[in-house]
Amino acid sequence: MKRLFALCLIVLAGGCSSIEPWVSPFERNHLADPIMSFNKAPVSSSYLHHVYQAREGARGAEGGSGGGCGCN
Amino acid sequence: MHAVLRADPEAVVAVTRSAIFIALCLTVYGVQAAVLPEDRADFLYHGYDGDGLEVNGPSILVRKSMKDKVSVWANYYVDMISSASIDVVTTASEYSEERQQTSVGVDYLHGKTFMGLSWTNSEEDDYTADTVAFGISQDFFGDLTTLGISYAVGRDEVRRNGDTLFEEHTDRQNFRVDLTQVITKNFVLNLNYEGVTDEGFLNNPYRQVRYLDTNEARGYAYQSELYPRTRTSSAFAVRGLYYLPYRAAIKGEARTFSDSWGISAYNVEVGYTHPFDNGLTLEAKYRYYDQSAADFYSDLFPFQSAQNFLARDKELSSFTTHTVGGGASYEFKPTWIPFIEKAEVSLFGDFIAFRYDDFRDVRVTDVAPGEEPMFEFDGWVVRAFISFWY
Numbered sequence: 519m520k521r522l523f524a525l526c527l528i529v530l531a532g533g534c535s536s537i538e539p540w541v542s543p544f545e546r547n548h549l550a551d552p553i554m555s556f557n558k559a560p561v562s563s564s565y566l567h568h569v570y571q572a573r574e575g576a577r578g579a580e581g582g583s584g585g586g587c588g589c590n
Numbered sequence: 591m592h593a594v595l596r597a598d599p600e601a602v603v604a605v606t607r608s609a610i611f612i613a614l615c616l617t618v619y620g621v622q623a624a625v626l627p628e629d630r631a632d633f634l635y636h637g638y639d640g641d642g643l644e645v646n647g648p649s650i651l652v653r654k655s656m657k658d659k660v661s662v663w664a665n666y667y668v669d670m671i672s673s674a675s676i677d678v679v680t681t682a683s684e685y686s687e688e689r690q691q692t693s694v695g696v697d698y699l700h701g702k703t704f705m706g707l708s709w710t711n712s713e714e715d716d717y718t719a720d721t722v723a724f725g726i727s728q729d730f731f732g733d734l735t736t737l738g739i740s741y742a743v744g745r746d747e748v749r750r751n752g753d754t755l756f757e758e759h760t761d762r763q764n765f766r767v768d769l770t771q772v773i774t775k776n777f778v779l780n781l782n783y784e785g786v787t788d789e790g791f792l793n794n795p796y797r798q799v800r801y802l803d804t805n806e807a808r809g810y811a812y813q814s815e816l817y818p819r820t821r822t823s824s825a826f827a828v829r830g831l832y833y834l835p836y837r838a839a840i841k842g843e844a845r846t847f848s849d850s851w852g853i854s855a856y857n858v859e860v861g862y863t864h865p866f867d868n869g870l871t872l873e874a875k876y877r878y879y880d881q882s883a884a885d886f887y888s889d890l891f892p893f894q895s896a897q898n899f900l901a902r903d904k905e906l907s908s909f910t911t912h913t914v915g916g917g918a919s920y921e922f923k924p925t926w927i928p929f930i931e932k933a934e935v936s937l938f939g940d941f942i943a944f945r946y947d948d949f950r951d952v953r954v955t956d957v958a959p960g961e962e963p964m965f966e967f968d969g970w971v972v973r974a975f976i977s978f979w980y
Contacts, residue, residue, distance in 0.1 A: 539732025545775040548833040553863045553871070556770075556780055556829060559919075561632035561651040561665070562938060562973045569638060569971050573944070575881050575905055576847035576855040578764070578784030578825035 556581055626661045626699050629654050632977045640942065640969025642674035647688075658699070665693040676965060677904075680952050681798050681812060689714045695723075702729040704738075716749040716795075727768070734772040741765055750795040758791030776833040786823045793817035799902035800952070801891035802959060809959040810890060816900045817886070823849035838864045841875070853906065855881035859913075869921040873938070877913040889950050890960045904965065908947040915940035917973075924978075931979045940971040 541549075548554065557563050567580040630653055637646040647668035655661040669689040678684060695708030704727045712719040727738030742764040750756035766784040773779050793815050803811035827845035834840065841861035848854045861875035884906040886899035917938030924933045943966070950962035 539734050541732075541734060541772050541775045546772075548776050549772060549778060551833065551837070551839075553837075553839040553865055554778065554831050554833055556831065559632070559936065559975070559977065561634045561649050561977075562936070562975060564665075565634065565636045565649060565667075565973060566940070566971065569940075570879075573905060573969075574855065574879060574911070575849075575853045575884070576825060576845070576857070576879075577823060578766070578786050578847070579782040579827040579845055580784075581780070581782060581827060581829055581843070 625704075626655045626658060626697060627653055627663075628979055629661075630977055630979045632975055634973060634975035637972040638969065640944075641676060641967040642679065644672045645669050660699075661697040663693075663695050663697070665691075667691040667693075676951065676953065676967075677797065682796065687715060689717075702733070703727070706740075716751050718747040718749075720745055721762075723764075725766075736768070736770040738768040739766065740768070746790070748791050748795060756795060758795070760788060760790035760792060762789075763787050778831050780827075780829040782825075782827040782829070784825045786821075786825075788821040790819060792819060792821055793901070794903065797903055799888070799891060799900045800959075801894050801896060803894070808955065811894070813894055813900070815902060816898075818851065818899055821849060821851055823847065823853075838862065847881075851906070852885035853881055853883070855879065871919045871921070872916070873918070874916040875914075877911075877915075879911040879913070881909060883908040883948060887948075889948050902949075904946055904949040907949040909949065910945050910947075912943045912945075913940055915971075927978075929980050933979070934977045936973070936975050936977070938973045942969045942971065944969065 552558055563581070570580070571577055630651075632649075632651045634649040634651075635646070636649060638644065647670045649665065649667040651663065651665045653661060653663040667690070669691075670686075671688065672684075672686045674684045689712060691710065691712040693708060693710040695706060697704065697706040699705075706723075706725045708723045710719075710721040710723070721742055721744035723740060723742035725738060725740035727736055729736050742762075744760075744762040744764075746760040746762070748758040748760065764784060764786050766782070769781040771779045771781075797815050798812040799815045800810045800812050802809065805811075825845060825847045827843060829843045830841070832840050832842075839862070841859070841863070843859040844856070845858075846854075846856045857877060857879040859875060859877040861873065863871060863873045865871040884901055886897060887901045887903070887906045888896075889902060889907070891897070891900065915938065917936060919934050919936040921932060921934045924930050946965045949965045950960070951965040952962055954962045
């Protein structure tokens with residue numbers, strides 16, 4: 519039982535260590551390209567969501583969140 | 591002169607209307623990576639034409655940051671509606687009206703934490719909606735992960751033209767979680783969950799259901815629809831963006847939906863974006879949507895007040911849509927305006943085919959009730975806009 523507890527502690531401690539980014543900042547030029555944005559034109563995508571929502575029963579999770587380029 | 595009874599603007603169920611405002615409110619500022627959005631202004635003309643319904647108008651979105659810490663934005667949106675949809679021509683008469691929506695918001699960036707607060711008001715002659723939304727997001731793991739949550743609360747006032755005594759209210763809450771994850775240097779993934787709860791008057795004060803009635807020459811009669819006073823829904827979406835070797839991007843989306851009214855839905859979408867060196871960018875997409883009907887929906891009830899809740903709103907029926915869209919954007923430097931860094935003109939169009947499985951076209955009168963052909967129609971959506979970055 520003690521060994522199991524120790525093993526859990528090791529695993530949990532390992533989870534606290536910092537995670538090295540697997541995509542370096544200098545490798546993110548593709549991700550920073552405007553074509554890689556989930557919401558390139560907010561005013562247009564908002565309107566299109568409105569069109570869908572007005573005519574469909576589903577609602578929510580339409581997107582519009584920012585891209586994940588991690589370039590800043 | 592219009593009939594006293596009208597169908598709803600945009601052939602929309604009232605129940606979805608405020609949810610739209612809240613969802614758009616969340617969408618406008620959404621969950622951002624820990625960087626303020628760009629300073630930009632967008633001037634858009636939108637148009638929709640389908641099922642005898644025409645909706646068009648402007649939308650203006652302006653955003654300005656201050657000291658790289660705060661960004662404020664405002665949006666003014668107008669729907670000018672002229673409706674002769676199937677609901678209108680079969681139970682009322684043609685009408686025109688206007689909806690104005692105003693939104694303002696402020697975003698604040700502190701380190702890798704992004705916060706946004708916004709307020710939206712929508713006004714029609716028979717409907718008022720106010721929504722407040724708040725969102726916060728944080729970057730993790732070397733800025734490869736962005737996690738955000740958003741909450742919105744709204745209160746609507748529902749009125750009925752021609753009936754000054756009628757006034758109802760609806761309270762709504764939206765809760766949303768966003769996770770955006772960089773997978774590789776060419777691939778980014780977004781997971782999105784949104785829960786919505788409604789309480790209050792959720793049906794349309796004008797819309798009616800039909801039931802069999804042998805006393806009527808046509809074989810059926812109409813009565814007002816009646817919805818439950820609560821609704822809870824969940825939607826979950828997965829989106830991906832992949833950068834192709836020759837500078838182009840492909841997009842994919844899958845979304846599922848279910849609610850306490852028995853509606854289940856899903857949609858899938860694929861898109862392709864191809865920029866050229868001269869500033870031109872072309873886009874194309876295809877979207878498929880499928881939903882089942884609400885438990886209390888029927889195209890034709892067997893008799894009057896056949897059950898506790900009654901709906902014959904085609905947005906609550908079983909149907910599918912196919913959407914094919916595309917467009918072009920052209921980026922240029924407007925040298926004649928000194929403080930503008932760049933500008934872009936865009937034109938997008940979407941063709942949507944609606945195919946209903948249990949909503950019949952009652953304009954066809956030479957058959958027995960319940961034997962009419964299923965309704966279907968095609969719609970066009972146009973967005974033309976110009977954007978300035980400064």
